[in-house]
Amino acid sequence: MTLTVQPHRESVGLKTGQLYLDGQWGPGSGGETWTHRHPATGEAIGEFAIATAGDVDAAVAAARKAFESGTWSNARAGVRIKLLHRYAELLREHAEELRALQALDNSVPLSFSSNIYATGVEAAADVFDHHAGWVDKLGGQTLPPYQGGDHLAMTFREPIGVVAAILPWNAPFLLYAQKIAPALAAGCTVVLKPSEYCTFTVLRMVELLVEAGLPAGTLNVVTGPGDPVGETLINHRDIDKVSFTGSRAVGKRIVEASAGTLKRVSLELGGKSPALVFADAPNVGLAAATTIGAVTMGLSGQACVANTRALVQREVYDEFIAAAQGMAAAVTYGDPFDPGVMSCPLINEKQLERVLGFIETGKKEARLVSGGERPGGDLENGNFVTPTIFADVENSSTIAQEEIFGPVLAVVPFDTEEEAVRLANDTEYGLGASVFSADAQRAFRVSRKLRAGTIGVNGFQIEPHLPFGGFKQSGLGREGGDSSIEAYTELKSVYMPLTDEMM
Template identity: 75%
Template sequence: MPLTVQPHRETLGLKDGRLLIGGEFREADETWTHHHPATGEEIGSFAVASAKDVDAAVLAARKAFDEGPWPRSRAGERIKILRRYSDLLREHADELRGLQALDNGVPLSFGQIYATSVGIAADIFDHHAGWIDKVGGQTLPPYQGGDHLAMTFREPVGVVAAILPWNAPFVLFAQKLAPALAAGCTVVVKPSEYASFCVIRMVELLIEAGLPEGVINLVTGPGNPTGEALITHPGVDKISFTGSRTVGRRIVEASAGTMKRVSLELGGKSPAIVFADAPNVGLAAMTCMGMVTMGLSGQACVAHTRALVQRDAQEEFISMAQMLAGAVTFGDPFDPAVLASPLINAKQLERVLGYIERGQEEGARLVTGGTRLDGDYASGNFVAPTIFADANNDMAIARDEIFGPVLTVVPFDDEAEAIRIANDTEYGLGAGVYTNDVRRAFRVSKALRVGMVGINGFQLEPHLPFGGYKQSGLGREGGQSAYEAYTELKTVMMPLTDEMM
């Protein structure tokens, strides 16, 4: 029988979403109706913030920054509120996972995996709360002149526009808002129109944690008009965005007029380099195929969608990847037996199917998958897990970020060739290296032009920087570097005598 998620909507008590501006929840003149990607059903609606609404939200954040208590609050007060929020996230984890399943169709089974869970979001807030009383400036010895003090201070950057994608709202909400709030900034957050309900609830919990009025503001809606009004607003001091390169370039252009600070994470075409001496070639294959098919169905920026496999290991790698592809289950995201999500919308479905067709036209061998699921799944945006073999790095399926359940296997002969192929890309987000040779593991890791490398595995951690080289973006999220990215560095000099410096 056809899928439906309507009973879960009623169980969760889903309400239509409103804007939050200056501590007040508001309606808007227009609304967005959200359709579930697994069923096509209408789930609910939320306010579409106009340019006027965005202006009001930025002005509220500006007032809270310029006049309010948050940027001037004591470290202990900020720590207390952020840690109270961490506790609230953990208390409401089941509810938030359910809302996400209604938003983007990510199954509850995947929402419990640490890297995409509410738990990692809570840990990120805990982590950044810990930096509040530890990151400061320096007192430096005089370099020349008379007796004086030379000092530096770190101060919050100001009003932050945090723009989220739909695929991993928990972790990305935390990666942007936790360091911004810890540093003393005020925020206007815009979730994706395809994952707003869980973010709306996360914002409500921030208010419950005790965040002062105007420090957090919420504007919902699509890129036009909502996102465009936010990135071009002169009252915004910093933009933090995760999403496509096209939008990232537009943000860089829009930021130039007022020299906004910018942090961008713009995706990747991450290689997994599997040498024949890997500790377990089969496990490497299952790791790569799992990243491409389980949970988000390959709709993840850091997924290792290019498998560079040494020729002697190809047969075993492809066999194990194909076996895992056959074990992936689809359906109701609230069913614990379901392991993978639909593609987010019809546009993305057509895009992925177009790449699969192009891969075959360019001469890659389709091992498995490549089709849209029908029958009970016909109303959803489901694509079968897909593997291409005998590919080369000049093919579109090896160069472009497909953002779907497609793994492209490219053979190599030796270490030098593997490094050359891995670096032959416009992206530079992440990579994996699978080998039993420790020296080779570090040698290859150093040679790769990427921001993150996993050796014989890959894991996200709250305290590690996340981000990439080249066109994968600007800046890092996670760890001390993320906290500092939401601050400005000020130099102060003061003589200690009546003599001039």
């Protein structure tokens, strides 16, 4: 029987998506809607409004009015702290409902979002808790006079203003939190645009934020595709900062659009992250399982930080490939609500065709070890691709350099530590990397040499209090920790004389 998720849709109680402008939910002014189709089945899941340019203007105007009024931006630290903590608890209370909505949006299986921190609701709640702790610590400095008479030299941190937060579809909980939590903690107001491929989950999270007591106009939501909604937003003259996670191409477009008004920009873009597996790795099989798991399980490689290049020392090269093959063969697909399902399909047909095209290119460039096919039967209407492993890959090849964003692993051999570092850094990206070695000195030495924003040693994790972002063309700025909240503030210097004597 062909796979269907309609029974789950009914049990979750999916609502028709609307815009949220100045404290009110309503349809778009143009009357157009987007129909979201489930990536595992092709079924129509639900509709939501496509915002017009006028709707975006209204959202930005509401955010500007709220910011200038000071209802949130000038609210006492205790007020903001309590609301953010209250919201974190609401996220935890509604975790099961939110995971089900995500499964209807992007088909990430419940087995994954329930157990893998970075794709779960707990991560989002922790991010809000963490940033709530920064609200009463956004201090400046009082500095001794450098010249002249008796005076004070001071600095203050103030909210940057109206923020456009633009989300991708693949990890709505964490990525929503990494933008909204620091913006609100700093006192900014926000216009939020979720991905058209993962909207219903985000709308429900916004409903819970309203329930927590966020004042009207502080957060506004415009839905729809990048053109026209995202384009209108990034070009808007009354936006002070754009925070975006997504493709490198769109990131470059945002930088260009920001030039007219010198908007502040934070970008978390793509990656072609390497896993460096040395012969002295504590467990080569576990290194292989960790690497291929990140590429095939859960998001099916649709994660910018996934280690899609495996650089493996020749002494353990065959062992690594054999273990990766075994792990790949065990990956299961299908109904995301089935506890036995481990991975999801590609998000849409366009991405399916793109990944299949890269696989065909890979067959000409390297040795296909396994996968690279579309499963049939009950899954024939879904955007599924079986876990794909290429061996004997040249690091200069297309499949080793381009971000495929699918379940494709390129395995590259190396001989020496110096060669491994050179190969790892030989990419336009620099988002993440992993180092597998039992030699602590080597692991630390190599980590320091890698040109990437987050390095995992014998594993990989994202923490809410650590900055996350990329070197080179993997982005600008960081999300997480104190660097994240500073990115939503402006630093102001104030001079104040203490006598009537002129300097």
